[in-house]
Amino acid sequence: MTHGDRYKWTALSNTTLGVLMASVDGSIVIISMPAIFRGIGLDPLSPANIGYLLWMILGYLLVAAVLVVALGRLGDMFGRVRLYNLGFMIFAVASLALSVDPFRGGSGALWLIGWRVVQGVGGAMLTANSAAILTDAFPLEQRGMALGINQITALAGQFLGLLAGGLLAEIDWRAVFWVSVPIGVFGTLWSYRSLREVGSPRAARIDWLGNLTFVCGALVLLASITYGIQPYGGHATGWANPRVLGGLCGGVLLLAAFCVVETRVAEPMLRLGLFRIRAFAAGNLAALLTAIARGGMQFMLIIWLQGIWLPLHGYDYERTPLWAGIYMLPLTAGFLVAGPISGYLSDRFGARLFSTGGLAVVCAAFVGLLSLPVDFSFWAFAALLFASGFGQGMFSAPNTSAVMSSVPPDQRGVASGMRATFQNSGTALSIGVFFSLMIAGLANSLPHTLSAGLQAQSVPAGDATRVATLPPVSTLFAAFLGDNPIGHLLGSNGLLDGLPAANRATLTGKSFFPELVSGPFHHGLVLVFTAAAVMAAIAALASLLRGTRYVHVEEKI
Structure with a gap:
């Protein structure tokens, strides 16, 4: 060799x-x-x-x-x-x-x-x-x-x-x-x-100007898209957030400026x-x-x-x-x-x-x-x-x-x-x-499904509706991080403590959440x-x- x-x-x-x-x-x-x-x-x-x-x-x-x-x-x-x-x-x-x-x-x-x-x-x-x-x-x-x-x-x-x-x-x-x-x-x-x-x-x-416009433009654009998944106001996502929209527009403009710069410098x-x-x-x-x-x-x-x-x-x-x-x-x-x-x-x-x-x-x-x-x-x-x-x-x-x-x-x-x-x-x-x-996909069907399932387990209607209308991103992150979403949603509000033991066991069990949300999740x-x-x-x-x-x-x- x-x-x-x-x-x-x-x-x-x-x-x-x-x-x-x-x-x-x-x-x-x-x-x-x-x-x-x-x-x-x-x-x-x-x-x-x-x-x-x-x-x-x-x-x-x-x-x-x-x-x-x-x-x-x-x-x-x-x-x-x-x-x-x-x-x-x-x-x-x-x-x-x-x-x-x-x-x-x-x-x-x-x-x-x-x-x-x-x-x-x-x-x-x-x-x-x-x-x-x-x-x-x-x-x-x-x-x-x-x-x-x-x-x-x-x-x-x-x-x-x-x-x-x-x-x-x-x-x-x-x-x-x-x-x-x-x-x-x-x-x-x-x-x-x-x-x-x-x-x-x-x-x-x-190419200092090219580096600056590209790095700033790409970073602002990607960061804005990332923040678009967080809830804003009454919306399930942040795509209506003025800061997200402004970041998207600003990122695109900076990248457009970068393209112009690259056509005019000797060493792009x-x-x-x-x-x-x-x-x-x-x-x-x-x-x-x-x-x-x-x-x-x-x-x-x-x-x-x-x-x-x-x-x-x-x-x-x-x-x-x-x-x-x-x-x-x-x-x-x-x-x-x-x-x-x-x-x-x-x-x-x-x-x-x-x-x-x-x-x-x-x-x-x-x-x-x-x-x-x-x-x-x-x-x-x-x-x-x-x-x-x-x-x-x-x-x-x-x-x-x-x-x-x-x-x-x-x-x-x-x-x-x-x-x-x-x-x-x-x-x-x-x-x-x-x-x-x-x-x-979840926002269209999860609130109704979740509210009905919680009420069937003796959760008061008002509490069930309030929990079910929380941003779906909370439920997604709970599942993503290996945490029982129902235990997280109800436990953080103290709602589990007042429920009968059988209902509490069902709600925090391994099958309640998966069976409940399988339809919305598949959508x-x-x-x-x-x-x-x-x-x-x-x-x-x-x-x-x-x-x-x-x-x-x-x-x-």
Whole structure:
């Protein structure tokens, strides 16, 4: 094996470790949020604490989404390996700081949110430059395989984070952050010792105005969409909130200003001309839509499992976060099976067949999920999850390879950042989009169903109506965080204390809430999975229209 052969495998193993760590930490706090908030002395379901909860999850995702383009561009200018190595170090330091939170209450939450943002900066440095490092290191005929392994590991990490969060939260909430410390330290030392610049950094002026308008515009837009899921006034969601509407308009205007700036500066941060390359534009559009659909599926499946299916099958609410992660493993298995295989085959036969075919499978899996009853057979559910993961694995590796191979070598850093921005933005967007769709579906039928069910268990009519008309987001978050929604809604108001013991036992049992809301919840699921199937179909069409295999003319490495 030559020195060059050794280096490319070193680059693959190190960057795969980096993106796995970054993607796992993007989702690990979702499942472990109840343990984290209990650890710092906050009720995660208190209305006053919903903002803390959202920013604990989304702070990392938003920063990772808005910074990757700028950091990819800086990698082109100052060295991709240099930025990547720095990202590993920042990630390790932030993980350590998260695990030693010295505060409690709101101050403890702010400490965690702040260091999650710093951790997101490190994660953005890793994801923005990893694909460019691999594209530099591997020859064209092996690039799809290498990027496939890297990309599928990153995507699988999103779901492995759910399982890891459930397992580690059982030990200690700080263990959720401890796990990244030794990996980050080891990866930092390894990357500084073993990685080298293969591409040639190109000196250029920093586009300060472009960076400012893009980062501010993307952050304001994504944050406004996120706040749209919180209730406002008498509305179930916040889409009528003037601040949300103002943020949406302001974000769009800032991004429009960014596009104007990029056409007028000599050294733009984002190469808009890359969108003239059909393979680049179509591949990124397909990736964005797929990321939105995938993120929405992830959150809806967690709610479905934790709030309904697992309690119906005898699991305590407190244990449902862990078991939800376990029961979603077929999705990860599909990723891991299809990703490397499709990456290898796409090196020989091109990306369009595998990417488009994979998205067709994803679309069919969403249609299959639509046909399942709320209390489904696990094996049918597992088969559909595996098919969805398999289809996403078929799509992701060839699509990444095609996108990265379609651009000139000196623009691979910014191209990698743009690709990661679309993917990370899709994940952040999915929370606002799909939670809003689910809340809209529940708002139409949940109040009447919940009120009638509570009155049947001797809850006074006035109290039942008041509880039933609370924003559906409270019920969703309760199920999402492994808490009995009825126990939370009635217990916080002291309504359970005055009820007969038999009614109290029924209301707080494992089956009352799932059986009561299965109808309204299924209505919401129909909206969510229909939207996801449509997105997957449009993404498949975009992938199909990417043209024949396109590779930028270059010398083989």
